[in-house]
Amino acid sequence: MTDKEDPKKGKEKRGTSKEVCGYPLSIFFIVVNEFCERFSYYGMRAVLVLYFKYFLRWDDDLATSIYHTFVALCYLTPILGAIVADSWLGKFKTIIYLSIVYAIGQVAMAVSAIHDITDTDRDGTPDNMTFHVVLSMVGLFLIALGTGGIKPCVAAFGGDQFSDHQDRQRRTFFSVFYLCINGGSLLSTIITPILRAQDCGIHSQQKCYSLAFGVPAALMLVALVVFIVGSGMYYKAEPQGNIMLDVCKCIGFAIKNRYRHRSNQYPKRQHWMDWAEEKYDKLLIAQIKMVLKVLFLYIPLPMFWTLFDQKGSRWTLQATTMNGHFGSLVIQPDQMQTVNPILILTLVPIMDSVIYPLINKCGLNFTPLKRMTVGMLLAALAFVCAALVQIEIDKTLPTFPSTSQSQLKLLNMGSETVTVKMPGNDPLNLAAAQASNEYFTFEAGQIDISIGHPEVRNTISLAKGQRQTLLIPSNITEEWLMTDDITSKPQEGNNAIRFVNGMNTTVNVSIPAANFGLIEPFSYSNYSLIKNGKVTFTLWSGSQSCEYSTDFGFGSSYTFFIPSTLVFGPNCQESITAAEDIKPNSVHMALQIPQYFFITAGEVMFSVTGLEFSYSQAPSNMKAVLQAGWLFTVAIGNFIVLIVAELAKLPKQWAEYVLFASLLVAVCFIFSIMAYFYTYIDPAEIEAQFKKNVNEDDEDNKHKLQKTEVEMNKRDSIKCHDEDDKDKQTKM
Numbered sequence: 001m002t003d004k005e006d007p008k009k010g011k012e013k014r015g016t017s018k019e020v021c022g023y024p025l026s027i028f029f030i031v032v033n034e035f036c037e038r039f040s041y042y043g044m045r046a047v048l049v050l051y052f053k054y055f056l057r058w059d060d061d062l063a064t065s066i067y068h069t070f071v072a073l074c075y076l077t078p079i080l081g082a083i084v085a086d087s088w089l090g091k092f093k094t095i096i097y098l099s100i101v102y103a104i105g106q107v108a109m110a111v112s113a114i115h116d117i118t119d120t121d122r123d124g125t126p127d128n129m130t131f132h133v134v135l136s137m138v139g140l141f142l143i144a145l146g147t148g149g150i151k152p153c154v155a156a157f158g159g160d161q162f163s164d165h166q167d168r169q170r171r172t173f174f175s176v177f178y179l180c181i182n183g184g185s186l187l188s189t190i191i192t193p194i195l196r197a198q199d200c201g202i203h204s205q206q207k208c209y210s211l212a213f214g215v216p217a218a219l220m221l222v223a224l225v226v227f228i229v230g231s232g233m234y235y236k237a238e239p240q241g242n243i244m245l246d247v248c249k250c251i252g253f254a255i256k257n258r259y260r261h262r263s264n265q266y267p268k269r270q271h272w273m274d275w276a277e278e279k280y281d282k283l284l285i286a287q288i289k290m291v292l293k294v295l296f297l298y299i300p301l302p303m304f305w306t307l308f309d310q311k312g313s314r315w316t317l318q319a320t321t322m323n324g325h326f327g328s329l330v331i332q333p334d335q336m337q338t339v340n341p342i343l344i345l346t347l348v349p350i351m352d353s354v355i356y357p358l359i360n361k362c363g364l365n366f367t368p369l370k371r372m373t374v375g376m377l378l379a380a381l382a383f384v385c386a387a388l389v390q391i392e393i394d395k396t397l398p399t400f401p402s403t404s405q406s407q408l409k410l411l412n413m414g415s416e417t418v419t420v421k422m423p424g425n426d427p428l429n430l431a432a433a434q435a436s437n438e439y440f441t442f443e444a445g446q447i448d449i450s451i452g453h454p455e456v457r458n459t460i461s462l463a464k465g466q467r468q469t470l471l472i473p474s475n476i477t478e479e480w481l482m483t484d485d486i487t488s489k490p491q492e493g494n495n496a497i498r499f500v501n502g503m504n505t506t507v508n509v510s511i512p513a514a515n516f517g518l519i520e521p522f523s524y525s526n527y528s529l530i531k532n533g534k535v536t537f538t539l540w541s542g543s544q545s546c547e548y549s550t551d552f553g554f555g556s557s558y559t560f561f562i563p564s565t566l567v568f569g570p571n572c573q574e575s576i577t578a579a580e581d582i583k584p585n586s587v588h589m590a591l592q593i594p595q596y597f598f599i600t601a602g603e604v605m606f607s608v609t610g611l612e613f614s615y616s617q618a619p620s621n622m623k624a625v626l627q628a629g630w631l632f633t634v635a636i637g638n639f640i641v642l643i644v645a646e647l648a649k650l651p652k653q654w655a656e657y658v659l660f661a662s663l664l665v666a667v668c669f670i671f672s673i674m675a676y677f678y679t680y681i682d683p684a685e686i687e688a689q690f691k692k693n694v695n696e697d698d699e700d701n702k703h704k705l706q707k708t709e710v711e712m713n714k715r716d717s718i719k720c721h722d723e724d725d726k727d728k729q730t731k732m
């Protein structure tokens, strides 16, 4: 590839790519590649836990820990990809080779999800699960290597396509790049769960995980092909030898040399890296200084991702305690997460074309580091909103008994009203086939209850920390039955349903999604978890049946009572009574939108800016390495969620949200101080200066090198990236 000179500026013009509206055409292939790759990654990730649970038949704990390990690995492997790209293969070849690895991994996942491969007895279940487990683990490892490995290279390779004077276009590229990440992820997280829900298979019909993994695999192949098609148009910066090894050796030498000259008799040097001057090229030392300065600035950043990543965990759990009915549309708790990419798609253009130019017009110098600081504050604000929503939810949650208490509900199974007397309560009249509206709270232990006229007395034992229902038989002199009720909100927005059979014949209750089994006379079924929406139960007694339809919200619990008077047939619906044990969620999921809005606005300011900042502040030979450093902050954030969020569990969820918001504000304060002392640089300019100086005569050369160095270290000589691409003296 021949690099041309830009006659106007005398600066390097990148590649042989045609330009469209001032943008190199080559970046079209890069953003399409990113779109397909993110579709592939997020699509596969969307069904991964379900694959572990329902295909590999792992328990919840194993499924979630392998899932999180995989995600963490995906953000650790960028270091590897960046080192290979910057030191050895160059970005272009690294992307091609690792994309092939990635696509093989996706294909392995798709193949591992085909039942029929090992289903020799044709019973619809795999006979050799080890084959599926091993193949899928190999697949996941290759995917982690591929997706992580290419990620810093693709972003940096995109940035490389712009000439030095195209700062504005390059910034827009990083915004479009982020749009593609989120466009791809949004589409795939909608599509792959639908594909998974299809039935497919050769010998028996199963949920179609192979299709749900197969389509992302196909998209990864498309990503690879698109990237190769653009091959002739790219600017491909050559790697400059084993740069990472040189960097490590140079840093090691500087530390050793500094230690050797620790005595006061040696004059101090401006920077500790200057102690490598005896042995290493000044340009390399200057480049290492650039990288270290940025990496130092990154130390507080994982805290942002710690909060950001809780969207997928804590916020989704919060959504499970909320009501997801949006008119006729029902949103599932985990679907709320798609609000993030949707908002990205709207906020990135708004920020770029309205907000930032407006701020600029007001004369404010909204530097990249200022944007990132505001982004962090917005994320903290999102957590304050989450805390307020949590307080609202807490008000609506039932009060469950403490460990020393017990709660009791009453259900009259008879066909006549009965009066119940319990200690500390007024006499209670219970109509036929009715339950008490509430649970009565007692200290656990034995209590005396009397029922009816003449009174029948009984002493019943209440279990500690339990909720129970006393089933009062139609003949109150018969034995009284106590059920064990649930003592927490059903998980994941499901509804916990059970049936009490007051008839003197056995009843079978079923719905397409669950079977309550045979319920003996005067007995009750176990709870079954049912999704929200309309459900029709079919009750069978011998050959007679009865259909009972009802609509469920989110997170409720009901006991349905089948009275002795039930007449099977078309009008049986009215005879069945429903006792509400736990109210459905009433706080609306729409209340989560403000917190999603703030975290996404924060992400746009923080992450899109950080991506571009990492590119613009990196020396030419370590662009991918600094991108990997940026992605490493995401990985650390993931780890903190896994570890600290578990340890930091406070009794009140809202308090935990406030704690995280405060932590981020504290970290943001530290970051803003660090940012104040950061000097923006133009690595290309500095490198050019060094190279030029090296060619001049010795005396002059020495003098200029010193001058360049002083300039580099001077905080005020900074190049700021304002909207008009003017150099400005800027500090936070």
Ligand SMILES: CC(C)C[C@H](N)C(=O)N1CCC[C@H]1C(=O)O
Binding pocket: 042, 181, 182, 185, 186, 340, 341, 344, 603, 607, 634
């Ligand atoms: C979680 C969303 C689907 C994607 C998110 N908005 C995002 O773009 N990212 C989260 C980590 C960095 C970045 C990505 O590159 O995926």
